[in-house]
Amino acid sequence: MASSIHDLARHLNISIGTVSRALNGRADVNAETRQRVLEAARKLNYSPNQSGRSLRQGATRSIAFMLQPHPGDQQYGEPFFIPFLTGLQAQLAEHDLDLMVVMGEPGQYQPERLRRVVETRRADAVVLANTRREDDRIDYLSKAGFPFATLGRSQSGGDTYPSLDIDFERAGEEAVDRLVARGHRRIAAIRPSLDLNFGYLFLDGYRKALRRHGIEVDPGLIADGFINETGGYQVTPRVMLSKDRPTAIIFNNDAMALGGCKALAEMGIRPGHDIAVIVIVDTPLCRYFSPALTAFRPSLEPMGRRLAEMLLASLPAFAGPEGTRIIREVWPLELVARESD
Amino acid sequence: MASSIHDLARHLNISIGTVSRALNGRADVNAETRQRVLEAARKLNYSPNQSGRSLRQGATRSIAFMLQPHPGDQQYGEPFFIPFLTGLQAQLAEHDLDLMVVMGEPGQYQPERLRRVVETRRADAVVLANTRREDDRIDYLSKAGFPFATLGRSQSGGDTYPSLDIDFERAGEEAVDRLVARGHRRIAAIRPSLDLNFGYLFLDGYRKALRRHGIEVDPGLIADGFINETGGYQVTPRVMLSKDRPTAIIFNNDAMALGGCKALAEMGIRPGHDIAVIVIVDTPLCRYFSPALTAFRPSLEPMGRRLAEMLLASLPAFAGPEGTRIIREVWPLELVARESD
DNA sequence: TGTGTTCTCGTAAACGTTTACGGAAAAACG
DNA sequence: CGTTTTTCCGTAAACGTTTACGAGAACACA
CATH class of the missing domain: 1.10.260.40 (lambda repressor-like DNA-binding domains)
Known part of the structure; x- marks a missing residue:
């Protein structure tokens, strides 16, 4: 005892x-x-005893992170999130806050799993990842008046919550710039069909850069697919069979890129030789793939730390003397040039 | 309100x-x-309100999972754990239990981060991963009388806690059997130098199988290295430069295998052609590496579910009418034959 | 009708904290 | 020395539950 x-x-x-x-x-x-x-x-x-303390103070001193598995390949496992979580947890720990992990129903972007946490007041705030353009979870939390922050922007909920996102738009632009500088004019873009917000942002940047270079946007070079290898595998040939074949492809998702490269290989097309390939979010898989895939890399661990800070700054109980602030940031990606483009 | x-x-x-x-x-x-x-x-x-309930009942209804980052590459991120966590969380959720994630200090296998959870009673039990042969965290929890279960066995703490492990010994044996059947006699083994328990188990199986086949164990073919790519990269040449070069290598860790293959490539040795390579624990990286690496695959998500069950069976508050049971299980791995051997 | 049993509910304590309030003692002040 | 202020601490309520206990009412039974 x-x-x-x-x-x-x-x-x-x-x-x-x-x-x-x-x-x-x-x-x-x-x-x-x-x-x-x-x-x-x-x-x-x-x-x-934390329970006694929580009861009295009306605060649990724990933050819930909702990890939303994409539909599809169980084995793949979103390696993206471990470094992010590491940073998030580290920063929270400095404020004596615990991290609770809530997994969403795979493929279902619903607030159900959040409900329990919110209604039974098991956490003081929530961190959301994999935000969609229209996100029910954000709507739910806003309506419930429950504090939260998101990794990734969304159109839901306005600017009332802190968010930290990667600059997918700029990455899309830079990818195009790089390819154009290397002589490409027919550049394809492949992205997930889910309405994940980064898919839109990426495409905005892609289009903007093409126009800037005086290249007409060809809808036949833009394709959406399931957000995993299978999706990339299925959708890539469609783009390659357009009348005027692209000489470069930008993948908006690493898993789709891997599937896409498999399809390319089966068509006898070698990335790095016969076609240029760039991936928007780097993961260890890109590094080890053969040929190694040129990709844009986020700094996940610092992002985790930063989002924790931003969340805390928005909470009255943790904000400094200046009061609460809603901070929104967009971080650039770093290009890692490898062999595929 | x-x-x-x-x-x-x-x-x-x-x-x-x-x-x-x-x-x-x-x-x-x-x-x-x-x-x-x-x-x-x-x-x-x-x-x-969960705080009120916790206080009254003396139980928080949350389980802590301690994720122990290995030293080294931050970017790599142990993709291993996401599917495991998914299963663990899913099963816990069925009992209305929450999952709290505690990250260890990278590279330090100490109970410090656990202390806070235990002493302030923020969780009802702990799940440990990355168990070492002698594990201070296990000693600490045992001594504190705090319930826990482990993913992986250890020599610490006796048989007083539930544990679920992969059969590394058998995987080591099977890998050797497979290689011998394909004509190999000089088979190297590379494993992490940390005293992670699976490193010992793997080597036991490796030695046992060699003896069974009448092959003498050559210490020059066994090497320990840092548990990441760099370790594999550094230690593989050492094995390859032994007087009688091995014709096959078994890697006990996927990251080390990737580093090792890089070293092999630099020596002009091609896995799948000039040397056979088998990896003990499969990850998505093995699948996408070129050549695709033959590997033993665990079923992580079911393991997560199962370990949750086993933990609960050991807790008086959750055990069925039969009373509490300490269950220990060792699960086989499934060989995924690819191109590297 | 009297007695024992069952159903149903209210009362109040307890879990371990934090904190508003007030009061006694000490210190400061004139 | 009397008064005011400061310092320090004890008292008790409160947070939101669960649950042991007991009591009244209804019922069963002889």
Whole structure:
């Protein structure tokens, strides 16, 4: 049985109120008394029970992260998120906050799994990933008045919550710029068909850059597919069979790129030789693929840390003296040139 | 402000005790009363506050998973764990249990990060991964009398806790058997130098199979390295430069295999042609590497589910009428034959 | 009708904290 | 020395539940 504040008080012949104040660094407690309390706490190995504390303070000191598996390949497993989670957790830990992980129903972008957390008040705030352009989870949290932040932007909920996103638009532009500079004019774009917001952003950048270079946007070179290898595998040939074959492809998702490259291989087309390939979000898979895929790399761990900060800055209980702030940031990606383009 | 059980009771002109009993399915409440309570709860959108419940019941209804990052490459991110976590969470959710993720200090296999969880009673039990042969975290939890289960076996703590492991020993044997059947006699083994338990198990199986085939174990063909690409990259040449060059290598870790293959490539040695390569734990990287690496694949998502069950079976509060049981299981791996051997 | 049993519910304590309030003692001040 | 201020601490309520206990009403039974 763990020791409670009552044990500590009894042991010191002192009231629990004083003990609590001493431990929480309140001003109205004698310096010597505080010393005695701290020592006794160490000796009796006392730590405050979080349930009691939560109940009294109305805050659980834990943040929920909702990981939304995409439909499809179970084995793949979104390696993207581990470094992000590492950063998120590290930053939260510095504020003595715990991280709870809530998995969504695979393929279903619904708030159901969130409901329990929110309604039973198991967490103080939520971090959402894989945001869609129209996101029911954001609508739900907004309506419920529950604090949250998102990794990725969305059109839902307005600008009322902190969000940190990757600059997919710029990445799309830069990819086109790079390819054009290397002499390409017929550049295809392949992205997920789900209405994940980054798919739109990417395409915006892609179109914008093409126009800037005076290249007409050919709808036949733009294709949507299922957000996994199978999708890339299925959709890539469609683009390759357009009347005027592209000389370059930009994939908006690493898994789709891998599937796409498989399709290319079966058509006897070699990335890096017969066609240029660029991937928008780098993962370890891009590095080890043969040929190694040129890709845009995010700095996931720092993003995790930063989003934690941004979330906390929006919470009254954690914001500094300046008050709460809704921070929204968009981070650039770093191009990692490899062999595929 | 969320509604409490008091609001509900007041609304129904009934005592909170009765409300609680009705909601919790106790027998001593009139059927009609229960109906009214349930309806009102739905109407007022009432859910019990978990903090209050935790405090009263002395249980948080959340399980902590400690993810222990290996030292080294941040970007790599252990894709292994996402499917496992998915299964673990899914099974826990069926018992209305939450999952909390605790990250260890990268490279430090210490119980420090666990201390906070245990001492402040933020979770009811812990799931440990990346178990070492001698594991301080296990010692700590045992001594503290805190319930836990492990993914992977260890020599610490005896048989007092549930554990689920992959049969690395058998995988080591099978890998050797397969290679011998294909005519190989000089087979190298490369494993992490950390005292992760699976490294020992793998080597046991490797040695056992070699002896069974009447092949002498050559210490020059066994090498330990840092558990990441760099380690594999550094240690593989050492093995290849032994006086009687191996014709096959078994890697005990996917990251090390990738680094090793890079070293081989630089030596002009092509896996699948000049040397056979088998990897003990498959990840998506093995599949996409060129040549695709033959590997042993675990079923991670079912393992996550199963370990959750096993953990719960060991807890008095969740065990069935048969009482608590300490279950230990070792699961086989499935060989996925690809191009590298 | 009296007695025992069953059903149903209200009362109140308990879980472990934090904190508003007030009061006694000590210190400061004139 | 009397008064005011400050310092320090104890008291008790509150957070939202669950549950042991007991009591009244209804019922069964002889």
